[in-house]
Amino acid sequence: MNIESAGESLPLLEGLRTARAMRRLKPDPVPIELIRKVCEAGTFAPSGGNRQPWQFIAVTAPERRAYIASLYRARFREYIRPAVEAALDPTYPDAKRRNMKAAIYLAEHLHEAPVHLFVAGWTRRGAPQSQALFPAIQNILLACRAVGLGASLTTAHRADGEEIDRYLGLDPVKTPSIALIPIGWPKGRFGRPTRRSIDTCFFVDAVPEQVG
Numbered sequence: 001m002n003i004e005s006a007g008e009s010l011p012l013l014e015g016l017r018t019a020r021a022m023r024r025l026k027p028d029p030v031p032i033e034l035i036r037k038v039c040e041a042g043t044f045a046p047s048g049g050n051r052q053p054w055q056f057i058a059v060t061a062p063e064r065r066a067y068i069a070s071l072y073r074a075r076f077r078e079y080i081r082p083a084v085e086a087a088l089d090p091t092y093p094d095a096k097r098r099n100m101k102a103a104i105y106l107a108e109h110l111h112e113a114p115v116h117l118f119v120a121g122w123t124r125r126g127a128p129q130s131q132a133l134f135p136a137i138q139n140i141l142l143a144c145r146a147v148g149l150g151a152s153l154t155t156a157h158r159a160d161g162e163e164i165d166r167y168l169g170l171d172p173v174k175t176p177s178i179a180l181i182p183i184g185w186p187k188g189r190f191g192r193p194t195r196r197s198i199d200t201c202f203f204v205d206a207v208p209e210q211v212g
């Protein structure tokens, strides 16, 4: 595959409208140069004072992914059990059930994702700067969409944040990881995510009184 031309022709707005969370991934390897390219897209994001506090760590070694996945899976099962149970209830709204099932699938198959991309960043006055990293994270998700890679945003690993940060060679106090983006070639197709209509959340000048 030509890394240089990958993703360069997809119109921006079409890409972002169809960048749903892709959690079912093939185990096939992904060229590390392509991962570098989507991370470079991350570096074009804005950040406060243009401090650019990000660090991107792409975990590819199978035994390292297996370890990370084992922690993620255990925490996911522990914390998200009520949502998991709701997802199994057939009376639960369809879209929510699909979404939750995909999240469960990811938790059970995370080790198969060929790349576990962690986004970490410098703390400021002792606090993690999530807001400085999320624009870069979104750029990465969109760049993955452009080059045809499946990706999704997760943060559940934070429950074991310190342990995982040390495992990645990060100082959990100075540069904690904020997000884990599992990346791989998608099993399914890109498509429009389920979202409420813009008509329910766009206002001019002021929000009418009846809207909460």
Ligand SMILES: Cc1cc2nc3c(=O)[nH]c(=O)nc-3n(C[C@H](O)[C@H](O)[C@H](O)COP(=O)(O)O)c2cc1C
Pocket (backbone or CB within 6 Å): 019, 020, 021, 022, 099, 102, 103, 104, 106, 152, 153, 154, 155, 156, 157, 193, 194
């Ligand atoms: C801050 C944040 C944290 C998230 N953490 C997780 C997570 O730990 N695990 C997971 O499966 N999805 C996680 N998600 C992904 C959302 O669940 C996902 O965007 C949502 O299901 C919508 O999917 P869709 O774009 O396909 O509609 C997170 C999303 C955000 C914005």
